[in-house]
Amino acid sequence: MSLAACQLKRDAYGRLILISENGKHHVGVTPVRAFPIAAPDEGLSLINDEGHEVGWVDRIADLPAASRELLAEDLASREFIPEISRLIGVSSFACPSVWQVTTDRGQAELTLKGEEDIRRLSPNRLLIADAHGIQYLIRDLSQLDRASRKLLDRFL
Numbered sequence: 001m002s003l004a005a006c007q008l009k010r011d012a013y014g015r016l017i018l019i020s021e022n023g024k025h026h027v028g029v030t031p032v033r034a035f036p037i038a039a040p041d042e043g044l045s046l047i048n049d050e051g052h053e054v055g056w057v058d059r060i061a062d063l064p065a066a067s068r069e070l071l072a073e074d075l076a077s078r079e080f081i082p083e084i085s086r087l088i089g090v091s092s093f094a095c096p097s098v099w100q101v102t103t104d105r106g107q108a109e110l111t112l113k114g115e116e117d118i119r120r121l122s123p124n125r126l127l128i129a130d131a132h133g134i135q136y137l138i139r140d141l142s143q144l145d146r147a148s149r150k151l152l153d154r155f156l
Helices: 065-078 146-153
Strands: 006-009 016-019 025-027 030-033 042-047 053-059 086-091 097-103 106-112 119-123 127-128 135-138
Touching: 006 065, 030 065, 086 135, 086 146
Parallel strands: none
Antiparallel strands: 006 016, 016 025, 030 042, 042 053, 086 097, 097 106, 119 127, 127 135
């Protein structure tokens, strides 16, 4: 069911409620992005507490402002993928190594267990998993400064 004719609101406990066009209430729905990195604003599924899809959003921008805001709040509370904008330094070129990086959320330190924890998503996009399970994104390798690319090349 598309969200165009549905209503989205929050209950007193902070859970998202989807009210379908036929008036059925789906309490505690969870928004899940179909393509969280490649197309974060397109393809969003609303899953009920039993794991079934009860709603679909083609484009978040097409929703009313109130629904967009509710979905953005919920997604932000569950999704945490800092974007690396600069590599400051690495402790060693052998793994495990500790990296000091600058992200869109400030300075961070991550531990890379092995080169296999660096996944190439596209020719210019990388996803790096640290030893604590946090995923870091490099959205565009070409946007990194020369020193950062040189450090990163030692691991690729």
